[in-house]
Every structure is written in C-alpha cells, then in structure tokens.
Amino acid sequence: MMLKYKIRILLLIIVSLISIHFFTSNKFKTNDLQKLFDHPVVNQPPPQQQSQRVKGPPPGNKITPQEKPQQQQESKEPEFTKNPKIEDFTIFFDNLSNYKINKPSIKDKYKTEKAKELFSNNDDFLFNKEYLENVLDIPDQTFKELKQKHSEYVNHRIPELIEEGIATFGNKVPQNKKEWDSYHGSSGYVLVGGGKYSWLSFLVIKQLRSVGSKLPIELFLSSEDEYEKKFCEHLKKKYDARCNVFDKKLANELNEKYNIGGYQYKMLALLSSNFENVLYLDSDNFPTINPDYIFDSELYKNTNLILWPDAWARTTNPKFYEISNVEIKENKQRYSSYDIKQAGGKEKLRPLTSYNFENSWFHDFEGTLPDPTSETGVFIINKTTHLKTLLLALYYNVFGPDFYYPLLTQGSAGEGDKETFIAAAHVMKEPWHQTLKQFLWTGYVSKTNNQFTSKALGHYDPIKSKEIHDKKENDPNYKNEEEEKKQNKIIFMHLSYPKFYPNWLYDNHDLIYKDSNDHIRMYEMINENIGYDFDLKILQFFTEALCSNYYGNDGLAIDNDVILDKHNTYMGEYLKYVGENEEINNKRCEEVFIPHLHWLKKTKKNYGSENSW
Incomplete structure (x- = not known):
C-alpha cells in the first residue's frame, strides 16, 4: 500500500514537471496535457504514433520542401516573354514587301x-x-x-x-514593367553619325552640353562598321552621349530589300532609340540655348509633335x-x-x-x-x-x-x-x-558682290512664337517688334551652307575672302538675339577638335584664354575622319582656321550674359 502511495506521489511529481515543460514550450497544446492524464506513463504509444516531427533525410538524399496547404500557396504572375521580333525590331519590317508599289x-x-x-x-x-x-x-x-x-x-x-x-515606336512593351517604367516618360536627343557625320554630330553634342543641356544623348550608327570604340567611349565619359549601334545583319537586309540609307536612317535612329520623347537633330543643326525646356512645355504636352517650318x-x-x-x-x-x-x-x-x-x-x-x-x-x-x-x-x-x-x-x-x-x-x-514664326535667313552682305549671302537657317522658339501669334490674333492692332525681338529667341541654327567640314570651309573661302584676305563673321546678325558671338563659339570648338597644331609641346592650347588639354580635346586620337587627315588639316589650320579664330577673338563684342564668347 505504501509502495502504491509512493508511486502515485512520484507520478504526480513527474506529471507536474512535464506540465511545466509544456506550458513553457511554444509547441504546447491543451490536448497534449490531457493525454498524459488519460494514459498511464507505462502505456506509451508506438513510435509511429508519436509527435509527427519532420525528420532529416538520410545523408545524400535531397530535401523536398513541404507543400503548403492550397489556400496558403502564393499566387505568382507568369513570367512575361517578349516577342523576339519586337526585341530585334524585325516585326516593323516583316511583310512590308506586301505593301510595296510594284510599278516603275x-x-x-x-x-x-x-x-x-x-x-x-x-x-x-x-x-x-x-x-x-x-x-x-x-x-x-x-x-x-x-x-x-x-x-x-x-x-x-x-x-x-x-x-x-x-x-511604342521601338522595342519596349508595357508588360515588361521594369523596362517600361524606365522608358515611359524618358526624354533625350538623337543624332545620326558615322564617318564624317560623326565629326559634325560631335560638334553639335559639344554645343548641347556647353549651353547647359542635361538630358542624355544618343548618336545613331547604322552598323558595327561605323563604330569607333575610342570615340564612343570618349563621348560616353565626357559628354554622357551613347553610341546606339544598329544591328548589322538587319541593316544589310533592309539595304538589300529596300535600299535604305541617307534620309531613311532618321527612321531607324528613332525606332532604336531608348527615349520615348525624342528631340531629333541633324548633324549640322546647333542649339544656341539649352532646349531641354521644350520637353516640359505645355505646347509639347498638348501635341506631342512639334516641327519647324521651311521657307518654301x-x-x-x-x-x-x-x-x-x-x-x-x-x-x-x-x-x-x-x-x-x-x-x-x-x-x-x-x-x-x-x-x-x-x-x-x-x-x-x-x-x-x-x-x-x-x-x-x-x-x-x-x-x-x-x-x-x-x-x-x-x-x-x-x-x-x-x-x-x-x-x-x-x-x-x-x-x-x-x-x-x-x-x-x-x-x-x-x-x-x-512653329508659327518662320526661320531667319542668316548670313551677311558679301564684299565680293555687295549682295546678301545666306549661310544658315535660324529657327525660333515654338512656345514664344505661339504666344506672340496668339496676341496678334486677339489684337489686330498689336505691333511690338522690339518686344518680339527680345522675347523670341533663335534656339537652333541649321548650318547647312557651309557645313563644318574642313575641306568645305577651306576650299570655298567661307571664312576669309579669297582675294582680299578679309575675314568673315558669317552669323553676326543673330548674336544680339542669342546673347553671344556664335561664330566665335563654334569655331573655337571646331579648331580645338580639328587642329593638332593648336597645341604646344606641353599639350596645352596655344591661346591663353582657354585651358585645354590636347589629349582630351583634339579628336584626331578618337575619330578616323580627323586623325587620318592630320597633315592636310594642320595646313588648313595654320593658313585659315587658327588665324580666323584669333581674328574673331580680337574683334568680338559683348552681347550679354555669355561674354566669354
């Protein structure tokens, strides 16, 4: 009897200790304790009926994750796969031959x-x-x-x-959210390069950055054949301008099928651009002020296409x-x-x-x-x-x-x-x-024949042009030419005749009269409007990039008013068009370009905020 009593006391102590353990354990459940009271300690369940813990696999076996109950499974969006023909642009040209005009x-x-x-x-x-x-x-x-x-x-x-x-006119799709979010609302400038056009476009890119543009720039190259590694790396590092190289295979196919080239490269440059909003510039079209504001203007937001007029x-x-x-x-x-x-x-x-x-x-x-x-x-x-x-x-x-x-x-x-x-x-x-205001024929009266000689087209601000046009529409008596001159700026200069090719400027005597050796300021008539000497600024960029003899033995520019390092500024190290013609270009530089630059500096006037030019 005494033994049974002691055993019961011992069982109560064991049960108490186990109860304390379960109460302090995260895995405690009420029915666990109930089982202890319902079954004698000596009658333990067989091993397979014990607490069902997941046992580790034998060594070498893979662990298979436990499946969650169906209601707890996370719903996962199916991964989007872009149509490869959109990705490589071929979709835009597929079956295009079906719409070809099969007539002479x-x-x-x-x-x-x-x-x-x-x-x-x-x-x-x-x-x-x-x-x-x-x-x-x-x-x-x-x-x-x-x-x-x-x-x-x-x-x-x-x-x-x-x-x-x-x-969109490109290879971006909304279903690829990360890609589309980066593309949608993006803005930048697009130019076409390759060979001598890379030289002209470089000058425009240099001008874009000098007037304060912060938006990214793309230089379209029609194939890998036009790609110059050192030049493109230089553009990226110094000017945040990216070379956009079009696929050579597709370019060749388009050339064979449709003889695409020249003007048509503009379409390929737009198509392959990473920007949703593109301001396209010809390689001879120079901004005179920072044009970034046009992207944010109400006029552009309302129309999403702004063009500029020709004269014809x-x-x-x-x-x-x-x-x-x-x-x-x-x-x-x-x-x-x-x-x-x-x-x-x-x-x-x-x-x-x-x-x-x-x-x-x-x-x-x-x-x-x-x-x-x-x-x-x-x-x-x-x-x-x-x-x-x-x-x-x-x-x-x-x-x-x-x-x-x-x-x-x-x-x-x-x-x-x-x-x-x-x-x-x-x-x-x-x-x-x-744009409601037609361009300004920009040039000078030639000493040769005493007639006006046009050298460029000066394009006006589309926003200001519309404001002034609307004032005139609302008030037939409105006449304020002085206000119009001050407010409506020329914002692009299309330097079409001459283009800034060294041989063109030199052979055609565009900077210095052939007979009298008098110098010419081709664009002086716009200087007051834009606030600086446009001739001087463009020729400075032209000369420092073209003329290796503009630099002394120390690698620094010979002019004291600029601090330029030949390695970073002279483009002969980066562009074949410049480097392969160094000898003849240095002759042109010595005879015409450097003397003309010095003349422009000696005769410059102050027009406004950019007095350095």
Missing part, C-alpha cells in the same frame, strides 16, 4: 518640268489644284496601286502590328490626298500673299467663301496641309502617343525615294523625308504643331 518609279517623271521653287509668301504665282496635279506624270495603274497599298497598310498592317504587341511653298500633288484617303473640301480656310496682292490689299480681300480650287492656292483649303513646308532638321516627338504617325512615316520613307518623296514635293526645294512626318500625322489624325 515616278521620281523625275514630270509632264513638262518639276514644281516651281518659290517661297510660301510668294504673291506672283498661283499654286492652284490644276497646276499641282499636272506636274508629275502618274500613270493610272500606278495611282491605283499606290491607293490600294496605302489603304492596306493603314487599315490592316498598322492595326495588326498593334495587335501583335507594338505599344507647299507643292504636294493633290493625288496624294486621294491616295491617303484624306477628304479635301472646296472650303477655303486662310488667305495667301497671292490673294492679298490680287485683291489690291488686305482691306479689299473677298470673303473666303468666294474662292474656289481654280482661283486660289490649293493648300489653303480644308483638309490640306498648310503652307509653308516643314524643315525636319529638327523636330520633337513622342513615340508612344504618335505610334501610328511613325509607323506611317516609316512606310513613306521606305518607299519614299521612288514614290512618296516625289508625291509630297514634286521636285521642288528639299525633296526628301522632310514632309513625311507632318503628312503621316495629318493622315492618321494625330495632333501636331508647326
């Missing part, structure tokens, strides 16, 4: 002569419908095929491309509008200089409703593109909002040389890609804005 080229096929090259403010000549539709000789079968292929591309291929996943009257063949299914109504929208002269003054103009296709400039009517033409050495576009515009512009440029360039210009001034962007936006009914 209409380039230079005039009934009598090409369209007249006249300014948009010409008041002597009547560019009416009859005249414009009788310049090119377009056979009926060619016209029908142009119309059919255009319709198929716009109404079938463009929707098909969008259905296949194209969301529009000579687009009326059949283009029929081909592109754009309705033209005999409803005159605006007066031309021709109308004013014919009327004998603005006050004598007839009502717009009294004009018809016969007695008025054709491009003053509803549905047409207005005068003047466009000058696409500079434009800014959003590649997502204007995807359809760019897809159609691509079509116009691929088949441009033989068909659409002639249709849009008919042999008049500047025939090429210049009208394809505004035409595509017009056809696709996407918004656009063309």
